[in-house]
Amino acid sequence: MPADLEELFGGLGRAADTIPLVPAERARRRGEQRTRNQAAVAAAVVVLVAVGVLVGLRVQRQQTHPADVVRPLPPVGAPIGFGEAAVNVSTAIAGDRAYTSWRTADGWVRVVAADLRTGARSWTARTVARSDDYSGVAALPQAVAVFVVPDGDDVPSVGTTANRRVHVLDPLTGRERWKRDLGGADDVLLNSHALVRMAAGTGRTEAYDWLTGAIRWSVPPGTDRPVRTVAVREPDEQHGAVSTDDRLVQVTEAGRVRVVHVADGQAVPKVTIPAPGQADTHVAYGDILYNSERSGGTTSPWRVRATDLGTLESWVVLTLPAGHDVDSMWPCGYKRLCVMAMGRAYPQTTVRSVDVAERRTVWQLGDFDGGYGGSMGEHTLIGTIGQKPAATLYDSAGRPVYVNRTDAVDWLGTDALLVQPLGGPGLVQRVRLTDGRATALGWLPAPAAAHPAGDAVAPCVHNGERLVCPSSVDVRIFSLTG
Template identity: 30%
Template sequence: PGLAGATPTPPGGATRWRRARWVVLGVVLALVGVATAATLYLTRDRYPDLKFDSLRELSRLSAGPERPGDMWTAVLDDRAYLAFPLPDDRLEVVAVDAGNGRELWREQTDVRADDWETIIAVPGAVAVLADAPGDSTPRPLAVLDGRTGEQRWQRVLRGDDDVYFADDTAVLVDRAADQLVGLRLTNGSAKWTKPNPRGQYAGGRTVVRPVGTDAAAGGPAFLDGTPRNPWASKGRRLIQVGADRSIRLLDMASGAVLRQWGSVADLDDLVVAHEDRLYVAANEGGYQLLAYDLGSDAEPVVLHRSGNDEYRPKELVACGERRACLLQVPDNDAARTEVVAATEGERMVRWSAPGVTGLIPLGEQVLAQRESPEPTVTVFDVAGKPVLRDRGGVAVRLDAGNLLVFAKAPSVVADNRVLAGVWAESGAVDELGELKDVRSSSCSWNTHVIACGADKDFVLYRFTDD
């Protein structure tokens, strides 16, 4: 007997089975969701077409009471730095929010120089470097705090010295002392020193190159294709070619030699390191293009043999995952220049590129630049098909999927410059308008903003609608 309408209690085994079935179904749905999310993440377009828009002036900032003789800019993420020389040979530096164009601070360096060469935006700081008329001429390097503009430190370099920056370290290529010196970015003190490898005839001469990353190569670049933001990935490294033909891989923060190879390259050979690969092409006819694994002591892989002594390599870049692209020119005949694209484990591809003098990677695509008779650019897809052919002007990378094209080569003279945006995958062009009365050689950019020195002041323009 029981209460009318009561539901009979099911056997315990049936309840457990239904509960287990729901648990299993939940797990399956969760796994499907994870797999779907992973698929979407892996197949997403990392560098989608930007929403280009007509140039819109964001702000103008003073460059002093008189027209400056020179002007420099540097853009890193959401910060723009602007600089101009003062009558007393110091440099005035202005920090600007690149998102809204507002001035954040304006400071003058303690150090003086007859002439200045450049400013370099680094994480949390901005470096200013003087010019020098000769290799042995002293020139100052100073680092200013990015938050306040206060000068942190200064150091005297020679005209032929180089300096490379990491998150918290500046590596000085000290050519007088034949050594590398790791300097703390906070105060300029030495963290480490490393003597250069020495050769029998060339002494301590050396060539130093940063190891590139996919993230850096996918971001804004200088006119020559060098990444504007090499700090996009952690663990910055350098390769050093020694006068003894050795190459070693160094950690920039500690100076530790991570790996070393003997008898690899002469100082004038073409050498590029990217992610986990080192590419070497001898500067000679009948060259080979070799790929070394930066993570092992394995023998190099031959990616390409020119097969003919008349072919010499002229330009070498990393252009995709374990893929290198180079220009080869037969008998110095620029009209017969070719692009060679070689990927480990795949057939080499090459195509004609008459007159091309420079390559800039756009993922697996490449931007090819010609300088004469007039500057023109062509964008080639992975197979060598032109998606943008012979566009007049000079192009720069915004990211791996988008370009800016200056209608004429950048100049130190203030004038108008027509600007266009290009979607790299399709080659579609969007006319953006004119930069008015700018010294276009001073311009810097990210994916939304371009900062330039003008005739008497600085100007920031926005060129995307987002």
């Protein structure tokens, strides 16, 4: 999924990468669609992509096993209790540690760290701030970032974004290193070199050192100020909060593009994208910048453009039928781009896999009533959020390989999916991408306490060896490898 904190945490804004604000009409229609789907959202919040199952093809389906014939998933250490009830809980993994943050009913935000090898507490819970709202935690090997809305700020109305504050902690001790206020509309990127912010109010771009919070470099907006700043990612990096590439891409008011090096702020001279029109979404993967744009007036079709960041060649790879808006874009195979589009009729969401060089649609899925998408190599995972939520894995030809209608589904490395119960208890499985074959890893017990009513059910987070499962009172760690 193109990646910003909206994608990562829902409420975290744009701290991992940026998704530009959508036009008011499009936002209104998405709001109406989400209202109709409200009953199904909780069951699909962890599904990464969306579409119905093609009829007539054989598919490996979810394999269910009773608890008494499947061994328990091995626990790693003892549960780490919060000592209080949590309203919101967020967990992130970096290196050999897991970081869990939560907000209490009276607004206090705290963070605790756990050693993934032993399950032991790495440091006691740290109180970060008192907050009107709380977005979540992101982690890098060199820093832990917690995003909050400072206490006393007005709760924004629908369609607006509150100011945020980032608190950066030392991952070894949990002590706060520095904090900084961020505008609600600022583009904020988490990069392995620095935290980068483009101030929406001024257009100035700054990079903050993870260790000290000092400004490492600052780029003034100039006469043609930037309006979008996005991270450059490799295709299989699309699922993470942190980018490791040394480049970011900025698009200016005039539709020009400049590449900025995160390490030192040096910028490649600006070039012009031909006829950018009413540009909406920008994402960058490898050496290609993709954007969606209007071909004419507000009722004209949207199209998707590719711009080579090396040669500066720019071309249109897809033009959508009138009445369809681009919802998201991500790489889905060698020189392919997946485009999820939403129609004005309901339901009318489609996913197209487009050959970027040949400018042709390789396969297409739809219509369905909303969803999310992502890919790993040649495989694509689509999750629906309509009346029949499901996660469906597709191969490079758009043929379904695996379907799951009840659980949380996520990538497990580059060759498998991890299937886990949503809210537990239930079976944890590894699903092979090539043929959809499921292997039981163990039975996950019920959480120590259910999440409060109205709080979204958060799935466990994981790396290749550990599953970290927070509840509203504690966090537990399990082994995925026995």
